[in-house]
Amino acid sequence: MTSAADASSVLVWFRRDLRxxxxxxxxxxxxxxxxxxxxFVLEDHPPSRAPGAASLWWLDRSLAALGEDLAALGxxxxxxxxxxxxxxPALARETGAELVCWNRSFEPLVExxxxxxxxxxxxxxxxxxxxxxxxxxxxxTVRSGSDTPYKVxxxxxxxxxxxxxxxxxxxxxxxLRAPKHWPDSDRLADWELHPRDPDWxxxxxDWTPGEAGAAAQLQRFVAQALETxxxxxxxxxxxxxxxxxxHLAWGEVGPRQVLAAVRKAAQTHPSLAEAADKFxxxxxxxxxxxxxxDQQPGLATRNFRRDLDGLDWRRDAKRLAAWKRGETGxxxxxxxxxQLWATGWMHNRVRMVxxxxxxxxxxxxxxxxxxxFWDCLVDADPANNPGNWQWSAGxxxxxxxxxxxxxxxxxGEKFDPDGAYVRRWLPVLDQLETxxxxxxxxxxxxxxxxxxxxxxxxxPRPIVDHAEARARxxxxxxxxxxxxAE
DNA sequence: TTTTGAGTTGTTCGA
DNA sequence: GTCGAACAACTCAAA
Numbered sequence: 001m002t003s004a005a006d007a008s009s010v011l012v013w014f015r016r017d018l019r020x021x022x023x024x025x026x027x028x029x030x031x032x033x034x035x036x037x038x039x040f041v042l043e044d045h046p047p048s049r050a051p052g053a054a055s056l057w058w059l060d061r062s063l064a065a066l067g068e069d070l071a072a073l074g075x076x077x078x079x080x081x082x083x084x085x086x087x088x089p090a091l092a093r094e095t096g097a098e099l100v101c102w103n104r105s106f107e108p109l110v111e112x113x114x115x116x117x118x119x120x121x122x123x124x125x126x127x128x129x130x131x132x133x134x135x136x137x138x139x140x141t142v143r144s145g146s147d148t149p150y151k152v153x154x155x156x157x158x159x160x161x162x163x164x165x166x167x168x169x170x171x172x173x174x175x176l177r178a179p180k181h182w183p184d185s186d187r188l189a190d191w192e193l194h195p196r197d198p199d200w201x202x203x204x205x206d207w208t209p210g211e212a213g214a215a216a217q218l219q220r221f222v223a224q225a226l227e228t229x230x231x232x233x234x235x236x237x238x239x240x241x242x243x244x245x246x247h248l249a250w251g252e253v254g255p256r257q258v259l260a261a262v263r264k265a266a267q268t269h270p271s272l273a274e275a276a277d278k279f280x281x282x283x284x285x286x287x288x289x290x291x292x293x294d295q296q297p298g299l300a301t302r303n304f305r306r307d308l309d310g311l312d313w314r315r316d317a318k319r320l321a322a323w324k325r326g327e328t329g330x331x332x333x334x335x336x337x338x339q340l341w342a343t344g345w346m347h348n349r350v351r352m353v354x355x356x357x358x359x360x361x362x363x364x365x366x367x368x369x370x371x372x373f374w375d376c377l378v379d380a381d382p383a384n385n386p387g388n389w390q391w392s393a394g395x396x397x398x399x400x401x402x403x404x405x406x407x408x409x410x411x412g413e414k415f416d417p418d419g420a421y422v423r424r425w426l427p428v429l430d431q432l433e434t435x436x437x438x439x440x441x442x443x444x445x446x447x448x449x450x451x452x453x454x455x456x457x458x459x460p461r462p463i464v465d466h467a468e469a470r471a472r473x474x475x476x477x478x479x480x481x482x483x484x485a486e
Numbered sequence: 487t488t489t490t491g492a493g494t495t496g497t498t499c500g501a
Numbered sequence: 502g503t504c505g506a507a508c509a510a511c512t513c514a515a516a
Contacts, residue, residue, distance in 0.1 A: 144515080145514070145515060145516090146514075146515085148513095150513085150514080151512080151514090152513055153493085154494085155492095155513080155515080285494080356496095398493070398494085398512095398513090399493095400494080401493090401496085402509080402510095403498095403508050404496045404497075405497075406497085410496085411496090478509095
């Protein structure tokens, strides 16, 4: 026997929140006790920016995983392609849904569109339930004493942590009621998110996209790597970081879950407290970058510090291409760029070095680098990617002192002392003595010969001289500041 | 309103 | 090889 109310269902619109546990939208929908229809919309013309190619590779796997997880609950993931403003109202009508749930994106342009969608649904007498599964706190709820948004990380994070309410995690639903009739769904394979001709993703191997993979990664990190995180996190050859970034970027795990797991470990083992704080500060930077994006919707295209708009960037297609391909002649830079290309990810320490090199050594506009990372990273995040690039370029909020220019040789010797990272991504240098590894052009001819390295043939000579490039960058920054002051 | 202390991740140079 | 200071000045946030 079915009542009239039973006929109506609830839509859950998945976006960058591809998980069932601690997902406010899923939880709210399941709580109604009504049939749930889960949908993901591949947007042809998103209001902000479309995911890059590597992110789409991840999305492909993650959607497959979510589909399986839903199937295990007797449910399905409906796939549609097009404009959510058209698709969701139509789907609501088709399924008799009186409620549509989703989680906020916190991208200003997406928020605008979502409000339009809200209005549209209300107009059709469909209710809307909007939750926050993306961040610990909505960006605008963290305010300074003078009721302004923060521009400096440390006071921001102090305040954010202070006012953070402890709310229990929402468990994943154990079952989901199925509707009488399932709406049509695209086939995931037809979206062709996986690259072919050529398939450049063959090196994307160390990943398990999906909620289960994210949970396993979190558990592994907390149990095994947190203890040594403070030191090991700067060593790109080691497995010392969480590698949670793509899981977070697609919402396969949420920051509240990460926070809970890390805090629990630190409570059980007080010796982990310091490492826990250090790691959670990275979660804090993610929050802070959304806080910045909220202040500056054009974070990916406009300098946060407008006084540096006069920076005299070089248009240098040749050197930009060399940077992208990992052919700058500086091994740590090249190793990083090749790791990025091969695996869709780069260690954070090396991200800083490669970003600094593009911006400072080559004086190429940070937006070029930001776009390349956006396309190549499986963890490309609408707030983190531009926020971190602006920080590296020294044009962001809370900018580093402008004289802080990374020396790729020194960074290599410090953080890849045995050269394991460089050897792994630049096999051509594998046999070179460690003392020359981070600056092959300083190696005597016989050392190069013994290692089978021919500079300019098997491995490039440096495309710029470090000392000259450094001086040029300092001059350019000084000039921009002088210009701004006038 | 004014003052004060501080600001993710570094490099270079000279003693 | 190691160590400390200089590198600039400014803006932010809180008292």
